[in-house]
Amino acid sequence: MRFKLTFPKELADKPVFSEAILRFHKPFNIIEADVDAEKGIIVASVDLSESDLKDFIRFFEERGVRVELLAKLLEVDLERCISCGACVSLCPVEAITIAKDWSVVFDEERCVACGLCVNACPTHALKLSIR
Amino acid sequence: MSGDRGAETLRSYEEINEKIRRGDVVVLTADDYARLADERGWREASREVDVVTTGTFGAMCSSGAFLNFGHTEPPMKMHRCWLNDVPAYKGLAAVDAYIGATAMSETRPFEYGGGHVIEDLVAGREVELRAEAYGTDCYPRRYLETSITIYDLNQAILVNPRNAYQRYNAATNSTDRILYTYMGTLLPYYGNVTFSGSGVLSPLYKDLYLETIGIGTRIFLGGGIGYIIGEGTQHNPSIGMSTLMVRGDLRKMNPRYLRGASFYRYGTTLYVGVGIAIPLINENVAKTAALRDEDIYTDILDYGVPSRSRPSVRRVSYAELKSGRIVINDRSVKVSPLSSMKMAMEIASILKKWIEEGIFYLSRPIELLPNDTVFKPLEVRRREPRVSEVMRRDIPTIKADEDLRSAAKLLVDHGIDHLPVVDGYGRLVGIVTSWDIARALAYGRMKLEDIMTKRVITATDYEPIHSVVAKMERYNISGLPVVDSDNRVIGLITADDISRKFATRGAVP
Ligand code: SF4
Ligand code: SF4
Numbered sequence: 030m031r032f033k034l035t036f037p038k039e040l041a042d043k044p045v046f047s048e049a050i051l052r053f054h055k056p057f058n059i060i061e062a063d064v065d066a067e068k069g070i071i072v073a074s075v076d077l078s079e080s081d082l083k084d085f086i087r088f089f090e091e092r093g094v095r096v097e098l099l100a101k102l103l104e105v106d107l108e109r110c111i112s113c114g115a116c117v118s119l120c121p122v123e124a125i126t127i128a129k130d131w132s133v134v135f136d137e138e139r140c141v142a143c144g145l146c147v148n149a150c151p152t153h154a155l156k157l158s159i160r
Numbered sequence: 161m162s163g164d165r166g167a168e169t170l171r172s173y174e175e176i177n178e179k180i181r182r183g184d185v186v187v188l189t190a191d192d193y194a195r196l197a198d199e200r201g202w203r204e205a206s207r208e209v210d211v212v213t214t215g216t217f218g219a220m221c222s223s224g225a226f227l228n229f230g231h232t233e234p235p236m237k238m239h240r241c242w243l244n245d246v247p248a249y250k251g252l253a254a255v256d257a258y259i260g261a262t263a264m265s266e267t268r269p270f271e272y273g274g275g276h277v278i279e280d281l282v283a284g285r286e287v288e289l290r291a292e293a294y295g296t297d298c299y300p301r302r303y304l305e306t307s308i309t310i311y312d313l314n315q316a317i318l319v320n321p322r323n324a325y326q327r328y329n330a331a332t333n334s335t336d337r338i339l340y341t342y343m344g345t346l347l348p349y350y351g352n353v354t355f356s357g358s359g360v361l362s363p364l365y366k367d368l369y370l371e372t373i374g375i376g377t378r379i380f381l382g383g384g385i386g387y388i389i390g391e392g393t394q395h396n397p398s399i400g401m402s403t404l405m406v407r408g409d410l411r412k413m414n415p416r417y418l419r420g421a422s423f424y425r426y427g428t429t430l431y432v433g434v435g436i437a438i439p440l441i442n443e444n445v446a447k448t449a450a451l452r453d454e455d456i457y458t459d460i461l462d463y464g465v466p467s468r469s470r471p472s473v474r475r476v477s478y479a480e481l482k483s484g485r486i487v488i489n490d491r492s493v494k495v496s497p498l499s500s501m502k503m504a505m506e507i508a509s510i511l512k513k514w515i516e517e518g519i520f521y522l523s524r525p526i527e528l529l530p531n532d533t534v535f536k537p538l539e540v541r542r543r544e545p546r547v548s549e550v551m552r553r554d555i556p557t558i559k560a561d562e563d564l565r566s567a568a569k570l571l572v573d574h575g576i577d578h579l580p581v582v583d584g585y586g587r588l589v590g591i592v593t594s595w596d597i598a599r600a601l602a603y604g605r606m607k608l609e610d611i612m613t614k615r616v617i618t619a620t621d622y623e624p625i626h627s628v629v630a631k632m633e634r635y636n637i638s639g640l641p642v643v644d645s646d647n648r649v650i651g652l653i654t655a656d657d658i659s660r661k662f663a664t665r666g667a668v669p
Contacts, residue, residue, distance in 0.1 A: 127484060133502075
């Protein structure tokens with residue numbers, strides 16, 4: 030599953046994320062990280078069981094970090110998609126690829142919700158459910 | 161070859177149609193034929209194969225449909241009319257209209273347009289019709305609001321003035337911002353490449369010299385059967401950019417192969433499925449039908465250059481484009497097709513099936529398309545005012561290591577708001593405005609270098625004023641330094657100067 034953490038600036042110099050890695054003993058895949066004067070944002074994915082998930086959310090919220098679950102960001106309307114491929118070269122994380130038979134294939138799990146493909150799709154076949 | 165263009169030396173249309181009737185015609189899709197020819201040589205391949213089918217499914221802006229609504233009671237000479245809020249062309253008789261693919265909805269522009277209306281009609285969906293008239297003795301009605309479906313219409317005929325480009329250029333973007341074009345979204349710094357056309361399946365490329373394609377050629381159009389009615393607009397066979405004008409009955413088409421579409425910040429269009437069956441009538445045709453993606457080249461143009469003659473970044477084959485990545489300036493760049501290869505293959509296969517099943521016979525064109533026309537640009541005859549007529553030349557500049565006080569003094573003494581910052585050779589390195597200085601004073605910064613804007617939007621002296629106005633709007637700025645080809649500052653142009661110059665005319669050109 031994928032999630033987005035928003036750190037207030039007071040936590041900028043605290044190793045909260047590293048603590049979480051030690052605590053949950055799971056590999057985290059950081060998809061996007063962005064820090065500005067106000068806040069830090071990390072979008073990452075990790076494989077967690079239902080019960081761990083609750084602990085995980087509590088762990089961050091107790092420390093003042095906002096957690097948003099980003100389950101299935103990208104919604105594809107396969108009825109509208111014409112497999113043109115206009116979206117493919119825009120995706121920064123290879124969530125959209127072209128198969129051997131020229132079908133356009135979506136790996137919704139990889140999507141980091143940058144939004145580029147959504148606007149570029151000529152048939153409005155793509156939608157982001159969050160953001 | 162001009163004398164015997166279209167010669168039926170390998171087989172005639174009659175022979176092919178006879179084989180279709182008998183059920184032993186040999187048809188291959190263009191990619192399969194190219195493969196066969198690659199293995200055994202085109203000469204041998206063309207002995208066995210009678211017909212090669214092609215297909216393309218891409219955005220074709222020059223598309224639209226003639227509609228006839230029938231007469232209301234009392235009758236009306238529609239002067240203006242809209243379908244789902246998209247204006248249709250009404251410079252025709254009372255209840256005839258032409259709905260063009262790029263016309264945009266007045267309530268949902270950029271999202272819904274003529275292409276979508278056509279798709280909705282073909283899909284049998286209801287479409288709102290609104291019309292206005294001035295009323296005449298013979299056509300008294302002045303207003304109409306109703307809904308229609310394609311079954312209510314007397315005629316719904318797709319007539320596309322330009323479809324199925326033989327090949328098209330690919331696109332990339334050298335600038336530092338995202339461009340939204342009819343070639344899709346182009347990422348900055350050559351961030352991606354987009355291309356159109358189906359390469360090995362491209363209908364017009366497979367009959368490169370247009371020996372079998374002409375007026376009266378029966379084709380697959382939008383899922384139904386259509387005809388070529390002539391060369392398309394901008395037909396340019398001399399550089400391999402021929403085009404077609406086609407027509408077909410919308411009521412026999414299928415919305416799978418006619419899809420309304422929109423390109424972000426560009427506008428709406430129609431994806432059209434076109435497939436042509438190419439009879440291998442002579443060796444020229446047999447040879448060009450065998451061209452592979454590796455043999456078909458196009459240019460990658462830089463859409464960052466806002467000119468009709470965009471520079472080519474490099475030449476590239478469709479094989480490279482279809483591989484998904486190509487190299488530009490030593491960097492591997494991702495490639496997007498814009499036309500659907502999957503649908504193109506589907507169309508070529510359907511056409512093959514139609515022929516094999518005896519549903520589709522080949523037609524000898526009544527007249528071949530011209531192979532010598534060229535595509536001329538439009539030279540603007542009315543003189544456009546240029547930057548050189550408005551810019552100020554006697555403007556001060558400053559060096560980056562000077563202090564704020566001297567900058568402020570220069571601005572005040574010359575009564576200007578923009579001060580270009582230059583290096584030792586007079587080349588532009590930044591700009592400061594009076595607002596920058598005010599802000600610097602407020603925050604106690606004293607060095608020019610820290611407060612100047614380094615990425616400066618510039619103008620050239622021969623640039624038309626309307627282009628400068630567009631830049632001012634886009635970047636929300638009020639003044640641009642004018643530079644020469646070495647980036648040396650030669651003047652300044654501001655919104656004030658422009659409005660002063662054109663105030664008497666009432667409008668900025
Ligand atoms: S939103 Fe961005 S990351 Fe997600 S699929 Fe589209 S281009 Fe890829
Ligand atoms: S741009 Fe839209 S229609 Fe084209 S492949 Fe992507 S999702 Fe499908």
